[in-house]
Amino acid sequence: MYCANMKNNRVIVHCNIVDKNRMRFLSAVYDTGAKYSCFSSNEISTDISEEDCKGFEKKYIRGFIGNEYSTFYKYHVNKLAIGTINLEAQNIWITFDKAVTTNIIGYDIIAQVSRLSFANSSKEYFFTGADELKDFLKKN
Numbered sequence: 001m002y003c004a005n006m007k008n009n010r011v012i013v014h015c016n017i018v019d020k021n022r023m024r025f026l027s028a029v030y031d032t033g034a035k036y037s038c039f040s041s042n043e044i045s046t047d048i049s050e051e052d053c054k055g056f057e058k059k060y061i062r063g064f065i066g067n068e069y070s071t072f073y074k075y076h077v078n079k080l081a082i083g084t085i086n087l088e089a090q091n092i093w094i095t096f097d098k099a100v101t102t103n104i105i106g107y108d109i110i111a112q113v114s115r116l117s118f119a120n121s122s123k124e125y126f127f128t129g130a131d132e133l134k135d136f137l138k139k140n
Helices: 130-139
Strands: 002-007 010-019 022-030 038-040 058-065 068-077 079-082 090-095 114-117 123-127
Touching (some): 058 090, 079 090
Antiparallel strands (some): 002 010, 010 022, 058 068, 114 123
16 A cells, blocks of 8 residues: 655655666656656656657657647656555656656556545555455455
């Protein structure tokens, strides 16, 4: 189980990402309305350039900078964890657009965890699956 707090009406989660045997710690908005998990490239790895992503799957995604589109590249990381929940290897989307300053955990990752919220509480609870959630509910 991992517990995160809401800040400014947004759930902020701490992530650990391993890429090229380097671990990065960063924060991301847990966004149930986002289809994809998107990150600023410099928070994932300082060793990758946009040139390195030529040939990678590419998407144009808006909503980070008003109504403007930013280019994102599908990028494989060796490990992604939300707090203490290890989701192992994942594909995420990275951008080299310096104006994108918010990292997002979207539905592609959200679908892999269970979440519990209580009304009038600023805490969000995350579980590796339904069994862990059921155990938590039995104890509380």
